[in-house]
Amino acid sequence: MKFLGKQYMVELQGCNAELLDDPSFIGEAMTNAALKANATIVQQFFHQFSPFGVSGTVVIAESHINIHTWPEHFYAAIDIFTCSDTLEAEKAIDYLKEILEARNCTTSMINRGQIG
Incomplete structure (x- = not known):
């Protein structure tokens, strides 16, 4: 069975609230x-919400990486969608878990776009 892509859904809990509310930091972390x-x-775009929280997207040739943060809950939701067999999503996930100082990380993956 062949699929067009994979979508990784990442939940980071127990993160550093200050980092989750800093759009410059989040932008740099997502780029890295x-x-x-x-x-x-x-291309990339990040938005600071009021009173707190950041959402953003890094559009990549392989598809996209999105983040939504809830600093007041020490939580970030991240989606990584790729149509590439060479993108190493696990490396991005490990990096984000570390840089956002997450105490807990839950990841699930689903195949998208069944063909053939």
Whole structure:
């Protein structure tokens, strides 16, 4: 069975709340995560919410990496979607877990776009 891509859904709990609420830090962390996964960055956008929280997307040639943070809950939700067999999502996940100082990380993966 062949699929067009894989989607990784990552839940980081017990993160550093200050880091989760800093759009510059989040942008740099997400860019570095994409690079560690051997992704080709196309464009990125990050938005600071009021009173707190950051959402952002790194569009990559292989698809995208998204983040949504809830500093008040020490939580970040990350989605990595790739149509590439060479993207190393696990490296991005490990990096983000470490840089956001997560105490707990839960990852699930689903195949997307069954063909043939």
